[in-house]
Amino acid sequence: MRDNLLTLRGMRNILPREKAKMNRIESEIRRLFKVYGFQEVETPTIEPLELFELKSGEEIRHRMYRFTDLGGREVVLRPEVTASVAKLVVQEMRSMPLPIKIGYILNVFRYDEPQHGRYREFKQGGFEIFGSKSPLADVEILEVSSRLMENLGIRDYYIKIGHEGVLRAILTRFGVEESIQDRVLGLIDKERLSEAFEILVSIQKDMEVIELIKKLWEIKSKNPSEALKKAEGILKDIPEAIEQLDNFREIIELAQASGVGELLVDMGFARGLDYYTGMIFEVYVKDLRIAVGGGGRYDKLTGLLGWDIPAVGCAPGIDRLSLVLNDDIVSKEDIVCLIVSMVKEGDLLASRLVSMLRARGIPAMIDPTRRDLSKALSYASKRGVKYVAIIGSKEVENNAVSLRDMEVGLQEELKPEQVVEKLLSYSV
Numbered sequence: 001m002r003d004n005l006l007t008l009r010g011m012r013n014i015l016p017r018e019k020a021k022m023n024r025i026e027s028e029i030r031r032l033f034k035v036y037g038f039q040e041v042e043t044p045t046i047e048p049l050e051l052f053e054l055k056s057g058e059e060i061r062h063r064m065y066r067f068t069d070l071g072g073r074e075v076v077l078r079p080e081v082t083a084s085v086a087k088l089v090v091q092e093m094r095s096m097p098l099p100i101k102i103g104y105i106l107n108v109f110r111y112d113e114p115q116h117g118r119y120r121e122f123k124q125g126g127f128e129i130f131g132s133k134s135p136l137a138d139v140e141i142l143e144v145s146s147r148l149m150e151n152l153g154i155r156d157y158y159i160k161i162g163h164e165g166v167l168r169a170i171l172t173r174f175g176v177e178e179s180i181q182d183r184v185l186g187l188i189d190k191e192r193l194s195e196a197f198e199i200l201v202s203i204q205k206d207m208e209v210i211e212l213i214k215k216l217w218e219i220k221s222k223n224p225s226e227a228l229k230k231a232e233g234i235l236k237d238i239p240e241a242i243e244q245l246d247n248f249r250e251i252i253e254l255a256q257a258s259g260v261g262e263l264l265v266d267m268g269f270a271r272g273l274d275y276y277t278g279m280i281f282e283v284y285v286k287d288l289r290i291a292v293g294g295g296g297r298y299d300k301l302t303g304l305l306g307w308d309i310p311a312v313g314c315a316p317g318i319d320r321l322s323l324v325l326n327d328d329i330v331s332k333e334d335i336v337c338l339i340v341s342m343v344k345e346g347d348l349l350a351s352r353l354v355s356m357l358r359a360r361g362i363p364a365m366i367d368p369t370r371r372d373l374s375k376a377l378s379y380a381s382k383r384g385v386k387y388v389a390i391i392g393s394k395e396v397e398n399n400a401v402s403l404r405d406m407e408v409g410l411q412e413e414l415k416p417e418q419v420v421e422k423l424l425s426y427s428v
Contacts, residue, residue: 008120009114009120010111010112010114010119010120010121011119011120011121012119012121016334017327018322020334021322021325021327022123022318022319022322024152024325025125025152025316025318025321025322025325026105026123026125026318028148028151028152029103029105029125029148029316029318030103030105031151032127032144032147032148032151033103033127036101036127036140036144037101038101038102038103038127038128039101039102039103040102040103040104040105041085041088041102041103041104042104042106043078043081043084043085043087043088043104043106044078044084045077045078045107046069046075046076046077046078047075047076047078047083047084047087048073048074048075048076049064049066049074049075049076050074051083051084051087052064052076052079052080052083054083054275054301054304054305055083055182055273055274055275055298055300055301055304056079056080056083056273056274056275058182058183058186058272058274059186059190059272060079060080060110060272060273063079063110063111063112064076064077064079064109064110064111065077065079065109065110065111077108077109078106078107078108078109079108079109079110080108080110080124080273080315081104081106081108081124081126081315082126082128082273082275082298082301082313082315083275083301085102085104085126085128085313086128086130086298086301086302086305086311087305088102089102089130089302089307090302090305090306090307091305094307098130098131098132098309099129099130099131099132099137100129100130100131101127101128101129101130102126102127102128102129102130103125103126103127103128104124104125104126104128105123105124105125105126105318106123106124106126107121107122107123107124108121108122108123108124109121116290116323117288117290117319117320117323118290119319122317122318122319122320123317123318123319124315124316124317124318125148125315125316125318126313126314126315126316127141127144127145127295127313127314128311128312128313129141129311129312129313130302130309130310130311131309131310131311132310132312133299133310135247135250135251135254136254137312138251138278138279138297138312139251139254139255139258139260141295141312141313141314142159142161142251142255142258142260142281142314143255143258143259143260144314145159145281145283145293145295145314145316146159146259146260146261148293148316149261149283150261152321152325153325153326154285154321154324154325156285156286156287157261157262157283157284157285157286157292158222158261158262158263158264158283158284158286159260159261159262159263159264159281159282159283159284160264160266160269160281160282160283160284160291161252161263161264161265161266161269161279161280161281162265162266162267162268162269162270162279162280162281163244163245163247163248163267163278163279163280164185164270164271164276164277164278164279164280164296165244165247165248165277165278165279165297166216166231166235166241166244166245166248166267167185167188167213167216167268167270168181168185168244168277169238169240169241169243169244170209170212170213170216170235170238170241171184171209172240173209173238173240173241174206174208174209176200176203176209180199180203182274183196183199184196184199184200185270185271185274186270186272186274187199188213188217188268188270189270189271189272190272193213193214193217196213197210197213212234212235212238213268215234216231216234216267216268217267217268218268219231219265219266219267219268220264220265220266220267220268221264221265222262222263222264222265223265224252224256224263224265227265227267228245228248228249228252228265230267231245231267232245244278247278247279248279251279252265271294271296273298275298275300275301276296276297276298277297277298277299277300278296278297278299278312279296279297279312280294280295280296280297281294281295281296281314282294283316285324287324288320288323288324290320291317291320292316292317292320292321292323292324293314293315293316293317293320293321294314294315295312295313295314295315296312296313296314297310297311297312298311298312298313299311334363334383334384335363335364335365335383335384335385336357336362336363336364336385336386336387336423336426337357337362337363337364337365337385337386337387337388337389337419337423338364338365338366338367338376338379338380338383338385338387338388338389339353339354339364339365339366339367339388339389339391339401340366340367340373340376340388340389340390340391341366341367341370341391342370342373342390342391342392342393343391343392343393343396345393345396346391346392346393346395346396349391349395349396349399349401349416350366350389350391351366352416353389353401353416353419354366356416356417356419356420357419357420357423360420360424360427361427361428362420362423362424362426362427362428363426363428367379373390376388377404377406380406381406385406386405386406386407386426387403387404387405387406387423388403388404388406389401389402389403389404389419390402390403390404390411395413398413399415399416400413400414400415400416401413401414401416401419403419403422
């Protein structure tokens with residue numbers, strides 16, 4: 001194939017085995033939509049540029065796929081979903097009672113530097129709650145994130161949790177305006193502390209604010225009460241920060257009571273999206289250096305769009321979860337029964353049998369090649385097929401098939417109706 005026709009860098013073809021794992025993740029996300037009462041929606045792939053210039057963060061703004069459409073409008077391929085869903089709620093759902101609970105599974109696009117687990121097109125799930133300031137809503141988002149990991153059989157995970165409200169309260173106390181706060185927190189998210197502090201120095205802020213952030217940055221503990229006690233000692237002279245810390249404490253206590261997975265409290269933690277205002281978190285698997293999901297509270301985003309209601313949510317990364325998902329969680333069989341007609345006279349029987357199997361939800365296919373039986377069996381073995389229905393001259397005469405169990409090698413002659421009954425347990 002010519003080089004200029006190859007898949008673009010950062011994009012990828014998803015092959016059947018990988019797609020099966022992603023489907024399993026999506027199926028579990030949709031199951032949790034029902035269990036937790038989230039209603040699934042879909043937003044446009046192409047959105048106005050201005051939507052993501054409001055509060056999506058400098059990093060995302062610089063990595064958007066943007067272009068001018070034929071109508072002369074500046075548009076982008078959706079680089080994240082929260083802003084799109086917030087717009088949907090403001091535009092379409094004002095008449096609904098609060099809280100509004102929205103779920104989604106959508107592709108997003110960012111011109112990132114490709115690396116392990118980082119693609120330029122990837123898929124996210126999402127759980128968003130609009131219209132509640134209660135810590136119970138924050139905890140529900142933490143709980144559903146934890147439940148997803150448990151239900152997928154991923155046990156060695158932990159949740160890094162922080163509170164941007166605490167950091168913003170400190171910066172506000174020292175007179176740092178919101179746009180500068182966004183820049184500073186964006187740099188803290190990338191662990192570029194010296195650059196963040198340079199900004200604060202450049203606007204001639206008291207060095208005390210830098211010292212406070214440095215002290216909070218050092219608080220990282222899997223003992224939440226210990227971490228909160230240290231933070232309280234540092235922040236005791238800033239009532240606004242203590243108020244945010246009390247909110248954080250309540251969320252953590254409720255999360256622990258709800259059985260949320262292991263928590264790593266990180267008081268210097270920030271995320272790269274400008275709209276976060278309170279609790280934030282990311283989910284990590286111990287053998288993977290990148291987060292497989294994350295979220296937080298964003299109480300001011302919908303207000304920028306015309307309806308001022310609080311919100312909290314999360315977005316599990318489906319591509320990244322598939323990297324750590326055990327292969328055994330999805331069935332190795334995509335076809336339960338391969339029907340091999342060895343003679344032309346057997347084609348009618350083969351067509352009848354495959355139709356009967358499919359009508360009962362049993363995955364089945366006819367081998368259309370008329371190849372040698374040994375080659376057909378080899379194909380079935382490579383595909384992970386469990387049964388092969390063989391039709392030769394004798395089977396045509398008896399209006400039956402020879403059904404071969406590929407696992408044990410046993411073979412028996414059965415009528416088509418008997419084959420269907422035998423394989424019913426494999427229906428999907």
